[in-house]
Amino acid sequence: MIRFDQVYKRYANGREALAGLSFEIEQGEMAFLTGHSGAGKSSILKLIALIERPTRGQVIINRQNTAGIGRGAIPQFRRGIGVVFQDHKLLHDRPIGDNVALPLIIAGVPKREIDKRVRAALDQVGLLGKERSRPLELSTGEQQRVGIARAVVGKPPLLIADEPTGNLDPELALETMRLFKRFNEVGVTVVIATHDVHLIDQVGARRIVLGQGRMRP
């Protein structure tokens, strides 16, 4: 599903985030990217979502070499990936239902279908009935779950999350990780960047440990 082949990433300010990183994640697998901050976790996720391009090396997603995906094809490519952010990135000027519906609206799904799938996605994260609430009326944990609902509403084969539990208390963090686990159990490939090693042990999944832009044994 995801293959990094000798990937280097150097930013414009000269910082080298990845230095010859190679790894592979199978379809239907769940993997945690760990390592202290600056180890390159976020860079990997950005390369997967085509927010950044590798300086050198190849990133292959779903048997597709990302180097061959031009600017015009990026929107279509991103619709196949659900992304969850640490800061949720919800739109505060519209209700929860519209936030979750956004990927479907963008993809041009008919309204009736959208309503059905939004309710299903909110149900999956335990927020059914909150469609009309505004993001700021919800707690941080609930906002994070709205972000997850938005990421999965389009049923993408790949779900990536950047520090999804960073702002949550331990109990809430564990619940959130279990939620990701449940999506993985129905076949979605899940990649989560986190520094919370304790949490990973509780959930149980493959760990990819990074240090200085490389894999650590």
Next chain:
Amino acid sequence: MKLRDAPIAKTRSRILDRWQPRAYFARHAQVLIGSLGRLAQHPVASLMTMAVIGVALALPLCLQVFLENARELTGHWNESLDLSVYLQKGAGGARAEAIAKQLRLRPDVAVVRVVTAAQALAEFRQFSGFGGALDALKENPLPDALVVTPSVAASTAAGTDALKSALAAVSDVESVQIDTDWVRRLQAILDLLRNLVLLTCALLGLGVVLVIGNTIRLDVENRRSEIEVMKLVGATDGFARRPFLYAGIWYGAGGGALALILVATATLTLGRPVARLATLYGNNFRLQGLSWRAGAAVLIAAASLGWLGAWLASMRHIRAIEPA
């Protein structure tokens, strides 16, 4: 916190990628209304922008209304243009009446009025204020004259010219005058004004595009994070641009509507005094406002300018916004 044990769908199909016309047009209608709702969230700022556009468009429109009315008015004058036929000195009032009788038989003549030398002198004495000076003259210097009004059919430039030469050929006629020069000059002035209207239209239209472009540019900047999120979940530039294009259309149409209100107000305000003035001149001219069709054209043109301004502004800026 307890998560509900909802079944998670087993399918992993990607979002329906097929183009669905109904969903597409429904989405457009939704954005159309949604962008109006956004403008309504900042009513003062939105109205100010529309007011600027309205005033800018009202100026050439008022000029145009003035021009149309002036054309209408001079058109009437042209139709009722009389020919003045001056007889040779000493032809006499009887001869004048005889010529008048003869002319009234012509098909291209509607009315002939005889103005004898004595009548002309009396009128001149009354209106000119040179009464005392005229008393010093031994004899009446004015000739007998006829005022000939052409028939409606002959009231063209060629028709009046033909009539003029026919009248000049009648014996005892000294000269024939048609006062068309000032009408020609007036029409040249109106043509000039018409070009001026086109020029102001072009300049102020450009102004409208720039005003809306700048407003939309600021709007895009304020919604930068929203556009980033949209692009992260797969929005194309076109999708992100759409609400801004509709906002531009609303700004333009709103400004156009304000301009029409301004022009209508001006026409109604001036209508009475103009009618009174026309009545004093024995004319039943009435000030005409813009027609419904012209009004609709103004709205469409204004909305198009708004769209153009928004397109120019959002094209570059939205493309440049990328999630980081």
